[in-house]
Amino acid sequence: MNIVLLDRRTFVETIEFPGPGKEHCHWREYPTTTPKQLVERAADAEVIITNKVPVGAEALEQLPRLRLIAVAATGVDHIDLEAARARGVAVCNVSDYATESVAEHVFAMLLALRRQIVHYHQAVLNGDWSRSPIFTLNDREMGDLAGSTLGIIGAGTLGQAVARLGEAFGMRVWLAERRGAEGIRAGYIPFDEVLRHSDVISLHVPLNADTRYLIGRAELALMKPGAILVNTARGGIVDEAALADALRAGRIGGACVDVLSREPPAPDHPLLSLDLPNLLITPHIAWASRQAQQRLAREVVTNIEAYFRGEQRNRII
Numbered sequence: 001m002n003i004v005l006l007d008r009r010t011f012v013e014t015i016e017f018p019g020p021g022k023e024h025c026h027w028r029e030y031p032t033t034t035p036k037q038l039v040e041r042a043a044d045a046e047v048i049i050t051n052k053v054p055v056g057a058e059a060l061e062q063l064p065r066l067r068l069i070a071v072a073a074t075g076v077d078h079i080d081l082e083a084a085r086a087r088g089v090a091v092c093n094v095s096d097y098a099t100e101s102v103a104e105h106v107f108a109m110l111l112a113l114r115r116q117i118v119h120y121h122q123a124v125l126n127g128d129w130s131r132s133p134i135f136t137l138n139d140r141e142m143g144d145l146a147g148s149t150l151g152i153i154g155a156g157t158l159g160q161a162v163a164r165l166g167e168a169f170g171m172r173v174w175l176a177e178r179r180g181a182e183g184i185r186a187g188y189i190p191f192d193e194v195l196r197h198s199d200v201i202s203l204h205v206p207l208n209a210d211t212r213y214l215i216g217r218a219e220l221a222l223m224k225p226g227a228i229l230v231n232t233a234r235g236g237i238v239d240e241a242a243l244a245d246a247l248r249a250g251r252i253g254g255a256c257v258d259v260l261s262r263e264p265p266a267p268d269h270p271l272l273s274l275d276l277p278n279l280l281i282t283p284h285i286a287w288a289s290r291q292a293q294q295r296l297a298r299e300v301v302t303n304i305e306a307y308f309r310g311e312q313r314n315r316i317i
Contacts, residue, residue, distance in 0.1 A: 002065075003047040003304065005029035006038065010051040010072070015293045018301055039063065047304055050078070052263075057083035068092070068307050072300045073287075075234065076316055077207050084317060090307060091316040094299040096157050098292035102232050103161035105286035106202055107145075107169070109256035110230060113280050116140040140277070146170030151198030153214070154205035154233065155188075162202050174198060179214065195222040200230060207234035217242040226253035228278075232286040235261035244270040247279055254278030258286045 002025070005017065009031040017027075033041055033053045039062045042048045046065055048055070051072040057080045060066065069079060071093040084091050112118060119140050123129060129137045150166040152159045155175040163173045176194040177184050184190055195201065201223065205211045215229065216239040223229070229252060231238050240261060246252050255278070257271060263284055265272055271281060287296075299314070306313035 001025040001047065001308070002045045003027050003049065004042050004045040005049040006033040006041065006053040007031070007051045011293050011297065012288075012290065014290070015297050017297045035059070042066065047307075049300055049304075052078060054078040055084075056080045060084060060087050060089060068304065070300050070304050070307075071316075072296055074098075075206060077234070079316075081317055089317075092303040092307065092314040093316055094296055094303065094314060097295040097299055098287040098289070099157055099161045101289035101292035102158050102286045103165050104289075105258065105282070106162050106230055106232055106256075107165055109232075109258070109280050109282065110145070110200060110228065113228060113254050113256055113278065114143045114145060116142050116277070118280065119277055145200075148172070148199035149174060149197060151176055151189075151194035151201045153191075153194070153201065153203050156204060158232075159202070159204035162204065166200075171200070192222060195219055196224070198227060199224065200228045202230040203233045203237055205233055205237060207236045212236050213239045215239065215243070217245075220246040220252060223252050225251065228252070228254045228256065230256040232258040235259040235263065241270050244274060247274060247276055254280075256280045258282045259284050 005028070008029040030041060035054055038053060038055065038059050042063055044065060045063070047068045047070055048066065049070045049072055055069055055078070060080065060083050066089050069084060069089060069091045071079065071091065074093055074095050074097075076091060076093050079091055081091060120137065123137055123139075145166075146169060148171055150163070150171040151174045152163055153176045155163070159175070163175070166173045174189045174194050174197075175187060176191050177188040179191040181191070203215070205214065214237050220242055229238070229243070243255060247255060257280070260269065260271070262269070271279065303314050
């Protein structure tokens with residue numbers, strides 16, 4: 001059995017992929033793989049492992065031996081699922097491996113922004129504290145999370161984990177109903193009402209046709225002037241040009257962004273060109289605690305082993 005890991009560099013070097021029965025298979029891995037390199041590198045593969053390398057219909061047509069695409073992630077929007085199904089290629093993913101990592105990252109970013117951590121750290125390094133006429137340095141307003149409203153859009157495993165941490169911080173947690181829903185489920189708040197009244201809005205939905213640009217100009221206009229938008233889901237869920245305009249104009253209080261619609265982003269990306277104290281961007285690392293990465297690696301291998309035993313484990317198709 002030939003197994004090819006297409007983008008090993010996604011993981012830190014200390015992460016190990018155990019098995020699957022490596023003495024009985026040919027395991028090959030590459031630090032990174034471009035779409036143009038995919039077919040050549042996976043030509044003899046029964047299994048390919050991909051984190052973010054896209055696998056489209058054209059590539060699938062040229063991989064006749066391929067039996068399984070093991071996605072080393074939860075999202076599968078980079079896989080042509082219809083083309084895979086048509087060719088009888090199975091696809092599996094890994095869910096819930098980074099629940100704690102993502103939820104903690106949401107609050108790491110949120111606290112850094114609310115407490116002005118980046119500003120004050122740099123101010124200390126710049127010597128501002130040393131030059132202060134008083135015992136402290138207090139030139140930037142901070143805010144507490146306790147007592148504020150946290151609106152969660154996407155109340156799955158990740159959203160619920162964020163909700164639990166929000167409650168632990170003393171926040172009032174609102175779960176948003178789907179946009180345009182005819183009815184409101186018990187325990188949920190209408191989508192627009194969550195936008196209007198939340199102090200923090202955290203996104204935890206997958207990227208698909210229904211959620212692309214879920215947060216656009218109209219939605220940003222509904223938000224409170226001091227509200228903070230947190231996106232650790234997918235970049236395409238937010239209209240990034242509209243978000244840049246809203247931040248530049250001061251229409252919302254701030255944004256914490258871990259994902260962008262194009263990754264890595266171009267240097268002239270509308271959010272990267274902003275130099276604003278209320279914008280915090282991290283490079284798609286909410287999922288990437290060491291513990292989460294190791295769980296992901298183990299789950300990928302377990303999925304492969306299960307497939308060859310004939311089990312339907314984490315199968316998308």
